[in-house]
Amino acid sequence: xxxxxxxxxxxxxxxxxxxxxxxxxxxxxxxxxxxxxxxxxxxxxxxxxxxxxxxxxxxxxxxxxxxxxxxxxxxxxxxxxxxxxxxxxxxxxxxxxxxxxxxxxxxxxxxxxxxxxxxxxxxxxxxxxxxxxxxxxxxxxxxxxxxxxxxxxxxxxxxxxxxxxxxxxxxxxxxxxxxxxxxxxxxxxxxxxxxxxxxxxxxxxxxxxxxxxxxxxxxxxxxxxxxxxxxxxxxxxxxxxxxxxxxxxxxxxxxxxxxxxxxxxxxxxxxxxxxxxxxxxxxxxxxxxxxxxxxxxxxxxxxxxxxxxxxxxxx
Numbered sequence: 198x199x200x201x202x203x204x205x206x207x208x209x210x211x212x213x214x215x216x217x218x219x220x221x222x223x224x225x226x227x228x229x230x231x232x233x234x235x236x237x238x239x240x241x242x243x244x245x246x247x248x249x250x251x252x253x254x255x256x257x258x259x260x261x262x263x264x265x266x267x268x269x270x271x272x273x274x275x276x277x278x279x280x281x282x283x284x285x286x287x288x289x290x291x292x293x294x295x296x297x298x299x300x301x302x303x304x305x306x307x308x309x310x311x312x313x314x315x316x317x318x319x320x321x322x323x324x325x326x327x328x329x330x331x332x333x334x335x336x337x338x339x340x341x342x343x344x345x346x347x348x349x350x351x352x353x354x355x356x357x358x359x360x361x362x363x364x365x366x367x368x369x370x371x372x373x374x375x376x377x378x379x380x381x382x383x384x385x386x387x388x389x390x391x392x393x394x395x396x397x398x399x400x401x402x403x404x405x406x407x408x409x410x411x412x413x414x415x416x417x418x419x420x421x422x423x424x425x426x427x428x429x430x431x432x433x434x435x436x437x438x439x440x441x442x443x444x445x446x447x448x449x450x451x452x453x454x455x456x457x458x459x460x461x462x463x464x465x466x467x468x469x470x471x472x473x474x475x476x477x478x479x480x481x482x483x484x485x486x487x488x489x490x491x492x493x494x495x496x497x498x499x500x501x502x503x504x505x506x507x508x509x510x511x512x
Contacts, residue, residue, distance in 0.1 A: 252269075262445055275435070277307055281429075304430070318434060318437070323364045325366045330374070332404070346365060
C-alpha cells in the first residue's frame with residue numbers, strides 16, 4: 198500500500214508542481230474521488246480470444262487483486278501429419294517396414310499427450326491410401342483403398358477411438374508424379390523419360406514404354422515408386438488457452454472524497470528550514486502544514502495572496 202500511496206502522491210503533485218523552487222499558487226479545485234485515479238493503476242493481464250467462448254475455471258485473491266482464471270476456446274486448427282509405407286502389392290501395416298516404427302512412435306506420443314491434456318480437442322482424422330502408378334488402374338485403386346481401411350482399423354484399435362470418426366479416401370498416383378524425380382536424376386535420357394510420363398497416353402501405355410528401358414525402370418523401382426506406396430494420416434485439432442484476468446480491487450474499496458481548497462506544493466521542509474523560515478517571516482502570516490492521507494509536503498494556505506506574503510488585513 199505504501200507504493201500505491203507514493204504513486205498517487207506523485208500524480209497529485211505532478212498536477213501542481215512548478216519546475217522552479219519557488220512556491221506556486223494554484224486555483225481552487227476539487228478531487229471528487231481517489232478511486233478514479235487508482236483505476237489508472239489497475240493491471241489487467243488477460244488476452245481476448247479472437248474467436249470462441251470463455252469459461253471461468255477459478256477465482257482467488259492475490260493481495261489487492263482478484264485473479265480469475267479462464268479457459269478460452271480457440272477455433273484455429275493445427276495439424277499433425279504422419280506417413281506409413283507399404284510393401285509392393287500389400288495393404289498390411291507392418292510396424293518394422295521402412296520408417297513405420299518412428300512414425301507410429303510419433304502417433305503414440307500425440308495420443309499420450311491427448312489423454313493428459315484436456316485442452317486438446319481432435320476435430321477430425323483423415324487417412325488417405327495411395328498406390329504407385331505401375332500396374333493396372335483397377336488393381337491400384339483397390340489397393341489404395343485397402344491401405345486406408347487397414348490403417349484406419351489399426352489406429353481405432355491402437356488408440357481406442359471410434360472408426361466412424363476417421364474419414365478415409367484413396368488415390369492412385371499418376372505417372373506425372375514421377376517427373377520431378379526423373380528431372381533430378383543422373384539418367385542420360387531423362388528428358389525423353391519426362392516427356393513420356395507427362396504425356397496424355399494411358400497409364401498402361403506409359404508403364405510399358407518405361408519397362409523397355411531396363412536402366413530407367415530398375416532405378417524407378419528402387420528409388421521412386423516405393424515412396425508412393427503409402428498412407429497418410431492427418432489429425433486436425435484445436436487447443437484451448439488458459440488465461441488469467443487480474444482486477445485491481447482492494448479489500449477496503451469505499452470511495453474517499455478529498456477536497457483541496459487552495460493548494461501550493463513545496464519541498465519537504467527540514468527542521469533547520471523551519472527555523473530559518475521563522476526568522477525570515479517575522480510578522481508575516483502563514484498557515485500550518487496539513488497532512489492529507491500521509492501525503493507530505495501539501496500546504497493549505499487559507500489567507501496568502503502571494504507566496505509567503507501576508508494579506509493587507511492580516512496581523
